[in-house]
Amino acid sequence: MTRFAFLIDPAPADAGAVDLDATIARIDPDQPALSVGDMSANRGDGVFESIGVFDGRAKQVGPHLDRLANSARLLDMPEPNRAQWRRAVETAVAAVPDEGEWTIKLLISRGVQIGAVGAPSSGPTAWVTASRSADYTAQRTDGIRVVSLDRGYDSNAAQRSPWLLLGAKTLSYAVNMAAAREARRRGADEAVFTTTDGYLLEAPTANLILRRGDQFVTPEPTAGLLHGTTQLEAFDWLEDSGYPTGYEHLPAAALADADAAWFVSSIRLAAPISSIDGRALPVDHALTAALNDYLRS
Amino acid sequence: MTRFAFLIDPAPADAGAVDLDATIARIDPDQPALSVGDMSANRGDGVFESIGVFDGRAKQVGPHLDRLANSARLLDMPEPNRAQWRRAVETAVAAVPDEGEWTIKLLISRGVQIGAVGAPSSGPTAWVTASRSADYTAQRTDGIRVVSLDRGYDSNAAQRSPWLLLGAKTLSYAVNMAAAREARRRGADEAVFTTTDGYLLEAPTANLILRRGDQFVTPEPTAGLLHGTTQLEAFDWLEDSGYPTGYEHLPAAALADADAAWFVSSIRLAAPISSIDGRALPVDHALTAALNDYLRS
Numbered sequence: 360m361t362r363f364a365f366l367i368d369p370a371p372a373d374a375g376a377v378d379l380d381a382t383i384a385r386i387d388p389d390q391p392a393l394s395v396g397d398m399s400a401n402r403g404d405g406v407f408e409s410i411g412v413f414d415g416r417a418k419q420v421g422p423h424l425d426r427l428a429n430s431a432r433l434l435d436m437p438e439p440n441r442a443q444w445r446r447a448v449e450t451a452v453a454a455v456p457d458e459g460e461w462t463i464k465l466l467i468s469r470g471v472q473i474g475a476v477g478a479p480s481s482g483p484t485a486w487v488t489a490s491r492s493a494d495y496t497a498q499r500t501d502g503i504r505v506v507s508l509d510r511g512y513d514s515n516a517a518q519r520s521p522w523l524l525l526g527a528k529t530l531s532y533a534v535n536m537a538a539a540r541e542a543r544r545r546g547a548d549e550a551v552f553t554t555t556d557g558y559l560l561e562a563p564t565a566n567l568i569l570r571r572g573d574q575f576v577t578p579e580p581t582a583g584l585l586h587g588t589t590q591l592e593a594f595d596w597l598e599d600s601g602y603p604t605g606y607e608h609l610p611a612a613a614l615a616d617a618d619a620a621w622f623v624s625s626i627r628l629a630a631p632i633s634s635i636d637g638r639a640l641p642v643d644h645a646l647t648a649a650l651n652d653y654l655r656s
Numbered sequence: 657m658t659r660f661a662f663l664i665d666p667a668p669a670d671a672g673a674v675d676l677d678a679t680i681a682r683i684d685p686d687q688p689a690l691s692v693g694d695m696s697a698n699r700g701d702g703v704f705e706s707i708g709v710f711d712g713r714a715k716q717v718g719p720h721l722d723r724l725a726n727s728a729r730l731l732d733m734p735e736p737n738r739a740q741w742r743r744a745v746e747t748a749v750a751a752v753p754d755e756g757e758w759t760i761k762l763l764i765s766r767g768v769q770i771g772a773v774g775a776p777s778s779g780p781t782a783w784v785t786a787s788r789s790a791d792y793t794a795q796r797t798d799g800i801r802v803v804s805l806d807r808g809y810d811s812n813a814a815q816r817s818p819w820l821l822l823g824a825k826t827l828s829y830a831v832n833m834a835a836a837r838e839a840r841r842r843g844a845d846e847a848v849f850t851t852t853d854g855y856l857l858e859a860p861t862a863n864l865i866l867r868r869g870d871q872f873v874t875p876e877p878t879a880g881l882l883h884g885t886t887q888l889e890a891f892d893w894l895e896d897s898g899y900p901t902g903y904e905h906l907p908a909a910a911l912a913d914a915d916a917a918w919f920v921s922s923i924r925l926a927a928p929i930s931s932i933d934g935r936a937l938p939v940d941h942a943l944t945a946a947l948n949d950y951l952r953s
Contacts, residue, residue, distance in 0.1 A: 361693040386692075393697055394689040395783050396658040402761065403700020403828040433859050434830065435837055466698065469833075473657050486692050509817040512808045513852065516905075520806040522834040531700040531828030533731065536766075537819040540732055549747055555810065555852075 399468030403531030502633030670746030680831030700828030
């Protein structure tokens, strides 16, 4: 449930000196705030980021803002004003309590459509929300049961057809939500997407890391997935801890054959995978706890 | 631009006797009406229909409500109350002027998320908008330039992987919008999607009809596209006019080899395709005009 919300009046990227606070208006999250013509609600036409906040500290704000800008570029939307979005994150962080786990979402919609399909919009609309995160203790400790689901694309689709927006974090997440429902229908907690040519991608809202011996690998971001901010952080920690890391085209079977595996995301942090398609995977409790201590800090 | 808007309080499908008018509230379309936590705006998680209104008459309301219900079912959303939605359409039609071309949109969102990803929602939110349609005279008369774009899926994806939601008209249309931008970038008016295994699908917001001699064909709806209400109407008229019609798996080359071709949709009606990937296609002005007279009436 959204506890705090802010409407943002998007400033041009090159706006120069702007009274940023004047562009960020706190609103009552229970009151209507968006027009029925907003293209986010009509077309899923926009971009977003979710940032974990732990005891008052927002995780990896810079990389999240980088990815927000990249998503906007892939959707031919105006470049976000970085200073404005940084201020918006700071404003949201200041609003939430200094303890516990919170989720801050940044959303930019193409705006309100003027006229017919494809016609120009009013210019972007944007907002920020803050909600208390779900309790992920059990997932982080006991692990999650995962089933693999076809994402429908081959591993060259992202490069071949950029209009499929495979590297963008868009508001069009109906398929991600449907995959999560399908996973639960199959008695699992979550899905991992695979390509039609048999490679591992990511989860609907997380990235995948596998352990093979002392090496840690994640699927190539160019294969049609979102490059994860938390995966990057986890790799930093693993490298510092003496483990080599790498990006690979990983066949679907690599998950069942892994020595351990995790879903990682900014909100949930690292959740060990306890089974894939019904087959048990080893869970390394000590390493997971140490990784989560690092990601939380 | 939205001229009229109505918030709908969704009634259960089996609600029995309900004061339907009390569930339909006219609102000012320029005032905020949706919560920032609505899953339509956050996840493109919902379904919609667009219905053309010509001189005060809404087209094919029954088939549109059938498809809305089918989309909701594919997204595991509650079955819409048909009487309520019929009343909502009537209410919107009564609000618009009796002349000219209008677009009525019906939208159902999964609702406002309570808690974490995948958690239950508040129950659906829903609304109806009415806008004056764009002027499609030139497209209907002169035709449209079309380029073919890869949809990223093979023609078995819809059957193999229902969580891809290929037969549902969802609010996650960012890829459709991106394809329309890519078409304009290539100097065309619009895109036609093809499968990775080389078959024709549909346009981002229309269905495709080809003429081969005296026969008219459209791609198989089972191949991962939306079965079009206007395509069905057009086939009725063509059959009545003595032309055989059919559904086929049509290879991409069939479009360039056609004797004529059209995009058909509820709002734009039939727009002849004047070129595909830069190659001219014959435009049958007389037949197009007769078909549009029928579709408009």
